[in-house]
Amino acid sequence: MMDTFVTALLWFCAIGCAVIGGLFFAFSTFIMTALGQIDRPAGIAAMNAINVVILRSLFMPVFFGTTLAALALTVIGVMRWGDPGALAMAAGGVIYVLGMFVVTMAFNVPLNNELARTPSDEAWARYLKDWTLWNHVRTIAPIVSSALFICALIAAT
Template sequence: MSKLVPALTIIAAIGSGVVGGVFFAFSNFVMAALARLPVPSGIAAMNSINIMVITPTFMTALFGTGLLCLLLIAAAVMGWSQSGSYWLLAGAVIYVIGNPIVTMVFNVPLNDALAAVDPASSNGAAVWANHLSQWVMWNHVRTVTAIVAMACFIFALL
C-alpha cells in the first residue's frame, strides 16, 4: 500500500492536468471562437464537440480520475498521520466536486438543452447566449479545480 498510493497520486495528478488542460482550452479560446460564429453554426459546432468528446480516452481522463480520487480519499483518511495526507485529501475532494460532479450537474444539462433546440429559431439564439455564459462559467470552475487538484497531488508527493 505504501508504494501504491504514491503511484496512484501520480496518475491522479496527470489525469487532473490533462482534464484541466482540455477545459483551459475551452475557457480561453474554443468557446470564444464558437461565439464568433453565426448562432446556428456555433450551436452546430458545440453539439458536434459534445458528441465527439465522448471517447474512451477523455471519459477515462475525466471520470477515471474521479474514481481514482475516491480511492485516494479513502487512502488519505486511513493514512491521515502520514505526510501529505492533507494535500492528498484536498486534491481528491476538489477534483471530484469540481470536475465529475460539476460536469454532470451543470455542463451536461446545458449541453442537453442546446442539443434539443432548433439552432435557427429565436429560442435557439437565447439558449445559445445562455449556454455561452453559463457553460463557460462552470467550465472555468472545472478548469481551476482540476489545476488546483493537480497542484495538491504534487504537494502530497513532496
Template sequence: MINQLIPCVILFGAMGSGLVAGVFFAFSSFVMKALARLPDEQGIAAMQSINIVVLNRSFLTVFLGTALVTILLITHSIFNWESANAIPLFAGSLLYFVGSFLVTVVRNVPLNDALARVDTKEGESLTLWKDYLSKWTIWNHIRTLASFAAMVLFILAL
C-alpha cells in the first residue's frame, strides 16, 4: 500500500522543493538587491515586514510539508536501498532537508531574529543591515541551489 503512495510523495517533494527554490531564487535574484538600493532604514523596515508576513499558512505548508516529505523519503530510500531510485531520493531529500530547511533554521532565521530587534533610528542598525544583507543572501543562495537540486533529483527518481 505505502509503495503505491511513494510516487505521489515524490511528486509532492519535487513540487514543494521547486516552489521553495523559486521563492528563494526571487530573493537571491532581485528582492535583496532591491532592498539594498533603498535607504537603510526603509530596507530594514521592509525586510522586517517580509519576515513577519512570510510566516503564513501557504508558505509554511509548502516549506515545512516538504521537509516532512524528505524525512519520509530518506526513511523509504534507506529501507529500499536496492531500488533504482533510492540514491536520487536519498540525495534529493538530504539536500532539501539540510541545504534548505536546516540552513533556514540555523542561519537565516537567527539573522532575521537579530534584524527584528533593530531600531532603525540607532546608528548600529546600519552596520548590522550591511552585514545582514551579505550573510543572509549568501545563505539564501545555498538554500536556492539545494532546493533546486533536490527538485531535479526528485524528478529523476520518478
C-alpha cells in the first residue's frame, strides 16, 4: 500500500494534468482556429495578450507544481519499481515532463517570443501551424499522464 505522501502526489498530479490537458485541449480544438479566422492583427494581439496574462495567472503555479510533482513521481516510481502502480507512476511522470514541460519550453515558448517580436503575416501563419502542432502534443501528454496516475492509484489500493 502507498504512503500518504505518494498518494497525495498522485492525486495532485492526476488532477493537475487533467486541468492542464483541458486547457491545452481548448486551444487545440477551437481557440487557435478562432484566432486564425479573425483579422491577423487582432489574432496576434489576442494571442500576445494571452501569453502575457497567463504568466501572471493561477495557471503558472499549477503548471510548475504539477511538473515538479510529476518529476518526483518519476523518481519514486523508479525507486519502487516492484511495487504495484510503480510503472504507471514513472511512465506518467516521464510522459508529462517530456511531452508537456519540455515541449512547452523547447517549442511553444520560443514561438510565443517570436510572435511578440515579429507580428507579421508570415510569422502568424507559421505560428498558427507550428504552435498548434506542438500544442497537440502538449494536450495528449497530460491527458495520458492523468490516466496513468489514476491507474497507479488504483493499482496500489
